[in-house]
Amino acid sequence: MNRTSRTLLTGCLLLLASLPVKxxxxxxxxxxxxxxxxxxxxxxxxxAVNACQRAAQAGxxxxxxxxxxxxxxxxxxxxxxxxxLSQALFWFEQASLKGHAQAQYYLGxxxxxxxxxxxxxxxxxxxxxxxxVNGAEEALDAADQVYQQMSRSQVEIxxxxxxxxxxxxxxxxxxxxxxxxPGFPAEPPLN
Numbered sequence: 001m002n003r004t005s006r007t008l009l010t011g012c013l014l015l016l017a018s019l020p021v022k023x024x025x026x027x028x029x030x031x032x033x034x035x036x037x038x039x040x041x042x043x044x045x046x047x048a049v050n051a052c053q054r055a056a057q058a059g060x061x062x063x064x065x066x067x068x069x070x071x072x073x074x075x076x077x078x079x080x081x082x083x084x085l086s087q088a089l090f091w092f093e094q095a096s097l098k099g100h101a102q103a104q105y106y107l108g109x110x111x112x113x114x115x116x117x118x119x120x121x122x123x124x125x126x127x128x129x130x131x132x133v134n135g136a137e138e139a140l141d142a143a144d145q146v147y148q149q150m151s152r153s154q155v156e157i158x159x160x161x162x163x164x165x166x167x168x169x170x171x172x173x174x175x176x177x178x179x180x181x182p183g184f185p186a187e188p189p190l191n
Contacts, residue, residue: 036062052066052070062100068095069088069106072106101131104134104136105131107127108143112128112142122150125150126165129143
């Protein structure tokens with residue numbers, strides 16, 4: 001990562017850390033709750049997957065991530081490992097949209113490698129940067145690798161999208177901060 005990028009990312013992280021926010025009310029900072037147990041004996045796997053799918057469909061972000069990993073890594077059928085990248089993509093997207101750092105990391109890698117999706121370095125870079133902001137340290141190095149292979153125009157597009165995402169996020173935080181401070185009306189007065 002070049003010095004400017006690291007400084008910008010560090011600045012964003014420090015800015016985010018200085019704002020008082022409750023993770024439950026925040027679209028980017030998401031506490032990890034709930035999980036599935038998919039590392040079960042083969043005879044119990046079908047029921048474990050069904051239970052995890054029920055939790056994921058009910059909105060459990062960790063269950064969504066766990067299903068993504070399960071389908072990404074694949075299931076052994078005899079000697080062969082069968083991956084379901086379309087299901088992995090679906091479940092990683094669900095958890096990623098809720099700010100799950102590891103789901104964003106896996107999704108970024110899928111776009112980088114073209115696993116189940118066409119290769120898209122811009123999308124990969126954006127996802128990996130978001131993953132890093134949400135706490136996945138390994139995403140910084142992966143984003144650096146993607147960056148090294150991007151054209152100047154791709155980097156500009158990615159940085160523009162990231163700028164818009166962070167601007168919207170900071171506006172959301174400001175709205176939360178103002179609405180939780182005593183003496184500030186939740187809505188601005190109409191004239």
